[in-house]
Amino acid sequence: MKNSRSSIALLLFFMFLSISFVYPAKKKQYKPCKQLVLFFHDVVYNGHNAANATSSMVAARDGVNLTNLGDQFHFGSMVIFDDPITLDNNFHSTPIGRAQGMYFYDTKNTYTAWLGFSFVFNSTDHQGSINFIGADPLMNKTRDISVVGGTGDFFMHRGIATLMTDSFEGEVYFRLRVDIKFYECW
Amino acid sequence: MKNSRSSIALLLFFMFLSISFVYPAKKKQYKPCKQLVLFFHDVVYNGHNAANATSSMVAARDGVNLTNLGDQFHFGSMVIFDDPITLDNNFHSTPIGRAQGMYFYDTKNTYTAWLGFSFVFNSTDHQGSINFIGADPLMNKTRDISVVGGTGDFFMHRGIATLMTDSFEGEVYFRLRVDIKFYECW
Amino acid sequence: MKNSRSSIALLLFFMFLSISFVYPAKKKQYKPCKQLVLFFHDVVYNGHNAANATSSMVAARDGVNLTNLGDQFHFGSMVIFDDPITLDNNFHSTPIGRAQGMYFYDTKNTYTAWLGFSFVFNSTDHQGSINFIGADPLMNKTRDISVVGGTGDFFMHRGIATLMTDSFEGEVYFRLRVDIKFYECW
Numbered sequence: 001m002k003n004s005r006s007s008i009a010l011l012l013f014f015m016f017l018s019i020s021f022v023y024p025a026k027k028k029q030y031k032p033c034k035q036l037v038l039f040f041h042d043v044v045y046n047g048h049n050a051a052n053a054t055s056s057m058v059a060a061r062d063g064v065n066l067t068n069l070g071d072q073f074h075f076g077s078m079v080i081f082d083d084p085i086t087l088d089n090n091f092h093s094t095p096i097g098r099a100q101g102m103y104f105y106d107t108k109n110t111y112t113a114w115l116g117f118s119f120v121f122n123s124t125d126h127q128g129s130i131n132f133i134g135a136d137p138l139m140n141k142t143r144d145i146s147v148v149g150g151t152g153d154f155f156m157h158r159g160i161a162t163l164m165t166d167s168f169e170g171e172v173y174f175r176l177r178v179d180i181k182f183y184e185c186w
Numbered sequence: 187m188k189n190s191r192s193s194i195a196l197l198l199f200f201m202f203l204s205i206s207f208v209y210p211a212k213k214k215q216y217k218p219c220k221q222l223v224l225f226f227h228d229v230v231y232n233g234h235n236a237a238n239a240t241s242s243m244v245a246a247r248d249g250v251n252l253t254n255l256g257d258q259f260h261f262g263s264m265v266i267f268d269d270p271i272t273l274d275n276n277f278h279s280t281p282i283g284r285a286q287g288m289y290f291y292d293t294k295n296t297y298t299a300w301l302g303f304s305f306v307f308n309s310t311d312h313q314g315s316i317n318f319i320g321a322d323p324l325m326n327k328t329r330d331i332s333v334v335g336g337t338g339d340f341f342m343h344r345g346i347a348t349l350m351t352d353s354f355e356g357e358v359y360f361r362l363r364v365d366i367k368f369y370e371c372w
Numbered sequence: 373m374k375n376s377r378s379s380i381a382l383l384l385f386f387m388f389l390s391i392s393f394v395y396p397a398k399k400k401q402y403k404p405c406k407q408l409v410l411f412f413h414d415v416v417y418n419g420h421n422a423a424n425a426t427s428s429m430v431a432a433r434d435g436v437n438l439t440n441l442g443d444q445f446h447f448g449s450m451v452i453f454d455d456p457i458t459l460d461n462n463f464h465s466t467p468i469g470r471a472q473g474m475y476f477y478d479t480k481n482t483y484t485a486w487l488g489f490s491f492v493f494n495s496t497d498h499q500g501s502i503n504f505i506g507a508d509p510l511m512n513k514t515r516d517i518s519v520v521g522g523t524g525d526f527f528m529h530r531g532i533a534t535l536m537t538d539s540f541e542g543e544v545y546f547r548l549r550v551d552i553k554f555y556e557c558w
Contacts, residue, residue, distance in 0.1 A: 066433065078266070080447070106288075116302055133334065135315050148335050151506070300452075300490065
């Protein structure tokens with residue numbers, strides 16, 4: 001009888017252990033296994049700022065030229081960028097990496113964009129890259145896109161990045177705050 | 187002896203339980219944890235349909251203009267779209283969301299495209315977004331692309347979307363049926 | 373006492389078994405569950421090689437034409453491609469699939485690109501597709517991008533692809549060696 005009881009106790013203990021192994025941050029609790037808050041800064045080429053520009057329009061609707069984002073809420077205008085990533089909201093802070101990729105405006109009656117880009121790190125802080133895609137309804141205070149993969153320090157990571165427009169100046173400069181929450185960390 | 191037998195029975199029972207925990211829809215059975223069947227409708231701008239067009243060419247090969255998809259099976263022509271998503275195959279049904287992103291034709295000797303886009307929902311049915319990329323060999327009856335992430339109701343989801351051309355009219359209108367099967371649901 | 377001991381032995385054995393079930397190539401050991409080494413070949417259209425070209429510029433910065441990748445390290449130039457995939461480094465080997473998608477150059481002061489593409493297979497070797505995105509700092513000997521999904525034989529796969537420039541001839545031809553390591557295989 002005693003034997004049986006201790007066996008059952010062990011079993012229950014192990015059952016508990018096993019369950020906590022099987023659901024380790026993945027199922028139903030949704031606590032990030034890693035978090036980063038970063039800023040990046042985009043200066044769009046407008047025909048007069050070649051020295052400072054970090055991005056450039058490369059495609060647009062018929063009749064829209066490439067030095068002006070165009071009417072109809074910039075619908076169809078595509079921008080390729082290589083933007084500095086900083087730890088705070090200061091454009092002049094030392095970059096800790098580069099945000100490289102593209103966005104394009106994709107609605108005729110409001111400002112929305114679609115993003116495909118990477119954060120590329122090569123510093124003592126971080127090595128490797130984080131890859132993002134997703135829809136960005138710019139007029140919302142916060143917008144969620146997908147972290148679909150990563151390399152180096154971010155090997156195989158997945159998660160959600162929340163974008164916030166931290167500042168913008170006309171159609172030339174904007175700064176995004178990016179809250180990255182990884183839910184798969186490896 | 188009795189104790190031992192019942193311990194072994196318990197162990198076997200638990201073994202079974204444990205295995206069903208560890209392989210919970212993920213390994214080897216491939217049953218979707220969630221499914222959606224939706225339609226979206228693309229009306230390409232051709233120079234004469236500005237009011238109705240939901241998409242526009244924004245890039246093309248040298249010598250191809252932006253109001254005509256061009257020869258060589260449209261090779262190189264890129265389209266940015268903001269298409270209504272409906273529950274049935276009727277263009278005039280109330281949209282439940284928007285399909286936003288891009289596609290481009292990428293073969294010289296047949297019709298194939300590459301897609302990068304999101305389904306964006308903001309209704310009582312669904313909140314959030316689903317992000318897709320993949321190759322679309324248009325001439326096949328069904329084509330599979332990847333669901334690489336999601337946000338909101340589709341937080342961290344992954345899966346497969348099967349595309350079917352449900353209708354097309356010349357080079358101006360097409361309707362895609364999309365069967366989304368999620369295999370990672372969180 | 374004997375019963376109890378054998379129960380504990382069984383438990384320990386099972387514990388070991390269970391742990392190896394729960395961490396099956398996913399956690400902390402990082403052994404690929406599948407590997408592929410492939411090559412693909414890109415011949416960029418330059419105005420004079422229409423017959424051989426497998427890719428074409430379709431977008432660029434203001435003032436850059438579409439038959440020349442342009443100055444400033446090709447910043448902003450976007451190329452759409454449909455490149456043969458081969459098992460060895462010989463351009464004339466029988467292709468086993470097609471690499472279809474886009475890349476664009478995205479830095480003004482060195483060669484870097486951003487890639488979004490698929491490997492599309494329809495042969496006895498492989499059926500299905502593999503979808504990739506990521507940053508490609510071309511001047512590095514090896515560069516890692518993300519495998520974000522797959523279909524067919526590569527259903528739901530994820531992993532890392534390591535790119536190596538195996539050869540290049542001016543701005544017209546390059547060959548990439550791609551080491552694909554899948555870490556999620558389904």
